[in-house]
Amino acid sequence: MSGTTPPAGPRPVTPVTILAAQLDRLVGALERVDGLDPALMTQMRDARALAAGLDPYLDECTTPESDALRALAQDTASTDWRREPGGPRIHLEQEMLSGHVEGQLLKVLVRATGARRVLEVGMFTGYSALAMAEALPADGEVVACELDPEVAEFARRHFDGSPAGRRIRVEVGPADATLARLEAEDERFDLVFIDADKGGYLGYLHALLDGGLLAPDGLICVDNTLLQAEPYLDREPSANGAAIAEFNRAVAADPRVEQVMVPLRDGLTLIIRT
Numbered sequence: 001m002s003g004t005t006p007p008a009g010p011r012p013v014t015p016v017t018i019l020a021a022q023l024d025r026l027v028g029a030l031e032r033v034d035g036l037d038p039a040l041m042t043q044m045r046d047a048r049a050l051a052a053g054l055d056p057y058l059d060e061c062t063t064p065e066s067d068a069l070r071a072l073a074q075d076t077a078s079t080d081w082r083r084e085p086g087g088p089r090i091h092l093e094q095e096m097l098s099g100h101v102e103g104q105l106l107k108v109l110v111r112a113t114g115a116r117r118v119l120e121v122g123m124f125t126g127y128s129a130l131a132m133a134e135a136l137p138a139d140g141e142v143v144a145c146e147l148d149p150e151v152a153e154f155a156r157r158h159f160d161g162s163p164a165g166r167r168i169r170v171e172v173g174p175a176d177a178t179l180a181r182l183e184a185e186d187e188r189f190d191l192v193f194i195d196a197d198k199g200g201y202l203g204y205l206h207a208l209l210d211g212g213l214l215a216p217d218g219l220i221c222v223d224n225t226l227l228q229a230e231p232y233l234d235r236e237p238s239a240n241g242a243a244i245a246e247f248n249r250a251v252a253a254d255p256r257v258e259q260v261m262v263p264l265r266d267g268l269t270l271i272i273r274t
Contacts, residue, residue, distance in 0.1 A: 014266045015229040020051035058101050058264075065100045068162035069130055073097060075158065076125045097124060098195065098223070102265050103131035106193060106221065109270075110135035113219050115190035119182070120144040121175050121204050122196025126155030126168070132193070133164040142168045143182065143189070145175045145196070176203060183211045190215045195223035198240040201247045209256055209273070219272055222247075226267025 012021045027044050030036055065073070076097050098106070110118065110132050116139070118132050123146035133142045146152040152172045159165030171178045175196055192214060194204050201222065208214045225231075230241025231248055251259050251271060259271040 013228055014055075015226055015263070016051055016054055018228060020048065023048040023051055055101075055265075062101050062104050065103065065131075066134060066162075068158065068164070069100075069103060069127060069134075071161070072125060072127055072130060072155075072158045073099065075154075076127070079154075098128040098131070099265065102223075102268065103128055105262075105264065105268070107131050107135040109219065109221065110191060113191055113217075115219075116140045117187075117189045117191075117215075118142040119187075119189040119192045119213065121179070121192065121194045122146070123155060123170065124151060124195070126158055128193060128195065129155070129168050130159060130162060130164060132191070133159075133167040134162075136164070136167050138167075140167055143171060143187070144168055145171045145173075145178045147172070147174060147196075175200065176207070179204065179207050179211075179213060183207075183213050187213065188215050189213055189218060191219045191221065193221045193223070198224065198227070198243040198247075201243065202250055205247070205251070205271075209254075214273075216273070219270060222251075222269040222271065224266045225261055225269040226263065228266065 012018045023044070027041075027048050030041060030044060106128055109115075116137060118136065118141070120129050120132070120142060123129050123144040126144065129142050129144040133140070136142065144155075146155070149172050152170050156170060159168050159170075171182075192208055194201060196204070205220070205222070208218075208220060214220065225244060225248055227241050227244040230237040231245035237245060248261075248269070251257065251269065256273060257271050258274055259269055262268045262270065
């Protein structure tokens with residue numbers, strides 16, 4: 001990570017926030033048009049308010065995050081994640097953080113399923129790992145996989161400042177290798193949260209369904225399955241968008257599972273075995 005200059009605020013990276021930004025630009029352009037029907041402008045402003053107001057209202061109506069989670073989120077947002085020239089070629093940005101509402105949903109899912117052991121594939125700065133750890137019983141454990149050692153150390157510093165942090169075990173290295181080792185060691189998990197490289201999603205899912213890592217009644221939660229609306233827009237997707245579209249099709253066609261896609265933030269798919 002480079003420099004101490006505070007980064008810009010989070011950019012729109014979910015279907016709703018992208019829509020809100022586009023409507024804001026459209027309203028601004030229409031306000032410069034002479035003779036426009038006032039009723040049309042009212043409708044456009046209402047449409048902008050519908051999109052822009054959703055996430056803040058969800059945040060307002062969701063159980064507040066803990067002090068530890070709030071501090072982690074603030075530290076992530078104030079850190080410049082750009083790499084020095086010649087440094088690791090891993091794209092990092094503050095928008096990768098799961099955030100308050102999704103973190104609370106994961107906490108609710110941990111409690112609702114009675115999970116005692118949680119696996120996270122792709123940790124980033126540790127917000128979702130810490131959120132799930134807060135929901136675990138005292139003898140529960142989150143095993144969090146992270147490729148980047150520097151990011152893992154950032155997360156560990158925050159875990160050390162939280163009582164729930166002692167329930168998190170960080171595994172640094174390529175996730176596929178870590179999953180293979182965990183399976184060889186006969187580890188089993190009640191809930192798995194996947195939020196890593198999008199091209200690896202199908203491989204991670206197959207590793208869970210084909211092997212023994214997932215408990216018989218285990219729940220798989222997969223983040224970013226709407227990926228900025230790319231999977232359903234009629235335009236050429238990015239490599240990540242194409243990978244997510246392929247993943248979504250494969251899950252929908254897999255007779256071994258039942259699933260539901262929740263349109264929260266950038267999409268969260270919940271998967272169980274049939």
